[in-house]
Amino acid sequence: MIEFKGIAKTYHIGEIEVKAVRGVSLTIKAGEFVAIMGASGSGKSTLMHLMGLLDRPDAGEFFLAGQPVHNLSDEQMALVRNRLIGFVFQQFHLLPRMTAVENAGLPLIYAGRRGQEDKVRQCLTSVGLADRMTHKPNELSGGQQQRVAIARALVNDPLLIFADEPTGNLDSKSKEEIVGILKELHHQGKTIIMVTHEPEMAQHAQRVIHMRDGVVISDEQKAQSNAPSVFIDPATIPEISKLSSAAYEQTKMFDSAHQAIFAMVAHKMRSFLSILGILIGVGAVIAMLALGRGAQASIEQQLASLGSNLLMVRPGSSRVQGVVMQSGTVTRLTTQDAAAISQFSDKVKSVSGSVTGRAQLVYANKNWNSQLEGVEVSYAAMRASEPALGRFFTDEEIKKRDKVAVLGTTVARELFGDANPVGETVKINLISFRVIGILPSKGANSFRDQDDTVVVPLTTAMNRVLGKEYVDSIYVEVVSPDEIDNTQTAISELLIKRHRLRGEEAQDSFQIRNMSDIKAALSTTTKTMSMLLGAIAAISLLVGGIGIMNIMLVSVTERTREIGLRKAIGATRRDIMVQFLVESVLLSLIGGIAGVILGVGAAVLITVFAGWAVKVSISSIILATVFSLGVGVAFGLGPAMKASELDPIEALRYE
Ligand code: ADP
Ligand code: MG
DSSP: OEEEEEEEEEEEETTEEEEEEEEEEEEEOTTOEEEEEESTTSSHHHHHHHHTTSSOOSEEEEEETTEEOTTOOHHHHHHHHHHHEEEEOTTOOOOTTSOHHHHHHHHHHTTTOTTOHHHHHHHHHHTTOTTOTTOOGGGSOHHHHHHHHHHHHHTTOOSEEEEESTTTTSOHHHHHHHHHHHHHHHHTTOEEEEEOSOHHHHTTSSEEEEEETTEEEEEEEOOGGGOOSOOOOGGGSOOGGGOOOGGGHHHHHHHHHHHHHHHHHHTHHHHHHHHHHHHHHHHHHHHHHHHHHHHHHHHHHHHHHHOTTEEEEEESOSSOOSSOOOGGGSOOBOHHHHHHHTTOTTTEEEEEEEEEEEEEEEETTEEEEEEEEEEOTTHHHHTTOOOSEEOOOOHHHHHTTOOEEEEOHHHHHHHHTTSOOTTOEEEETTEEEEEEEEOOOOOBOSSOBTTSEEEEEHHHIIIIISOOSSBSEEEEEESSGGGHHHHHHHHHHHHHHHTTOOHHHHHHSEEEEEHHHHHHHHHHHHHHHHHHHHHHHHHHHHHHHHHHHHHHHHHHHHTHHHHHHHHHTTOOHHHHHHHHHHHHHHHHHHHHHHHHHHHHHHHHHIIIIIOOOOOOOHHHHHHHHHHHHHHHHHHHHHHHHHHHTOOHHHHHHOO
8 A cells, every 4th residue: 555665854954954754665555554653753753744645755755555656746645635545633633613524524625525414424423423513622522522533534535544643632541432443444444554652552553663763663563363354445546646626626616715704704803804994995995986076076067057158268377487477468358358359249149357356245243255256247147147036237237336236145145044135235345235136056066165156246346346447357158169269269369459469478468268178177176186085095995905914814824724734634725725815805805895885875974964066986886896806816815825835744733
C-alpha cells in the first residue's frame, strides 16, 4: 500500500536545518495495523504527514498503492487525501460551531457528495455516537469528540487511516474505546497507521516501527493473531493520476458558498460590522447622488419656465481678464438702449429693462428684507409673472413713477400672513407703496427662494428707491427660437454703434446671453456639485471596503486551523479561495443592498422633512450595487488568497 524509498524531509528555521526525516525506506502492506513509536521530536508526525500526502518529501520516492505520488500537484494531493485517506489528530480539530453530523460530513463537500447524510449518520453510529448527532464539540467529551473525528475520517470510505497520537488527549477509558474502534476498522480491512508514544497503545498493533532522530531504528512484526477478516480488492483502488474533481466542481463551489454563509451566520456581530461599513458607504452614495440630481432637476425645471426665447443683455465682460479692468470699458446700459432694441419689431417681441437691489419692507410691526426688482410691463408675460392675485402695473404707472408694488408669495406671507395684501400699504426702504398684486409662486430651488421678491415699476425703482441711473440688465424676448442668433448679432451691432465701441472694447463691454447658455452653465455647476458629493460618498464606500478586508484578514487568521483541517480532508486551494471570497462578496453585497434601501429612505426623508428636491436614479442604484460587489471582490481577494495558500500542516499547528 505504501512504499517509501529514501524519503527525506528537512525543515529550515532561519540558519538552522532540522532533518526531521532522513532517508526512510519502508513498505506497508494493505490491511496492516502499524504503530509508529519514538521519543518526542523523533520525526513520527513528519513521517505520517509525508505518508498522508499532507507534505512533500525533499528527496526519495513514494508509491501509494503501487502508483508514484512524490510529485503530484497540490490539487492531486488534495484529491488523494480526500478519497483515499482519513486523518485523526491528537487535537481532534473539530469545527466548534458545527454539530457532530456537520463536522463528520465535511469531507463529503470536497468529494461532491454533500447531502449524503445517511452515510454520515451511519459512520457516527458505527463509532457509537448514534445519540449525539446534533451535539456541538463543546457539548461532547474528549472521547466523543475523537469519535466524531474518526467518523469524519471514514465518510469517504478511505483505504488508509492515519492517526497521530489519537489518544494523547484522552483519559484511559476513552483511550481503550478509541483503540477499540481502530482495531475494529482494521478488522474491516482498513490499513491503519497510528503514531503513539504509549507502549500500551502500540501493543494493539500488528507491527511496531521505532524511530529516532528521523530514522527507523527497529521494525517488529507481531503474531498474525488479529489479521483483518476482509481484504480490499486491489481492483477497487482508483488510478491516482486520473482522479479529478472536474465533474463536481460546480457542486463544490455551491457547497463552499454554503460554508461561507454558515460562517457569516455563525459570526453575527463580526458580519454585521463589516456589512455596516458598506451599508453606510452605499447609502451615502445613493443619497448624495439623489441630492445632486434633485438640485439639477429643479434648476432645469425653473429655467424651463423662463422660456427659451429669452435673451439677457448685461454690461461688463463675460471674459475674465488677467489685468485690472479699466472702469471706462464697462458700458452702462440705459432705458434708451432698451427702447432702441425694441425697435427690431421683426425679431423682438418685447423688451424690459431691469434693476435689482435689496429692500427693507415694513408692514405694521412686521419687517422683512427681500430682493427688489424694477421692471417694465412686458416683464410679466416674459417671465411668467402675471399676478395670481390683483394685477401687474401699467405703462401709465411706469411713466408716472407710481409707488405700486407686486409682492412675491414669500414676502406676502411674511408681512401679511393669511390676510389679503392687495390694497394695503407697505413701506419699502421707508417709502410707502401700495400693494397691487401677488406674483405666482415659482417655488424654491436648493439655492434661492424665487418667491422672496418685490417687483415695482422700473422708473420708480431707479429714481425713488435704488437711485440708479442705469439699468442692470435688459430682458429681450425673441419672436422665435430660430431668430435667437440673428437677434443676438443685431443687438450687439446696435449697442456697439450706440456706445461707439471699438475693437477690444466692443467685445468686452457688454454681454448677451441666451437661456441655453445659462442653462448649460448652471447644469455644469450642479453636475460638478453632484459629482463632488458622489466622490465624497465613494470614499466612505472605500473605507467600508477596507473594513471588510480587515475583518476578512482577522477571520482568516482566526480560522487558520479550520483552513488547515479543510485542506487536510481534501479542500483544494480553489475551494478555500471560493469560500472566503464568497464570504466577502456576500458581506459587501448585503451591505450594498441594505445601503440602497437606506439611501433611498434617506432621500425620501430629506424630501419630506427638509423639502429639498431629491431624485434617486436607477443608474445610481445599479452603480452603487456593482461598486459594492467590486469592493467585496477587490478587498476579499487578498485575504482569500492568503487563506488558500496556507500550508495544511502549518495551519493545523497554528495556535
Ligand atoms: P514527533 O512527531 O516525533 O514528535 P515531528 O515529526 O513533529 O516529531 O518533528 C520532528 C522534528 O522536526 C522536530 O525536531 C521538530 O522540531 C521538527 N519540525 C517539525 N515540524 C517542523 C516545522 N514545520 N518547522 C521546523 N521544524 C519542524
Ligand atoms: Mg508528533
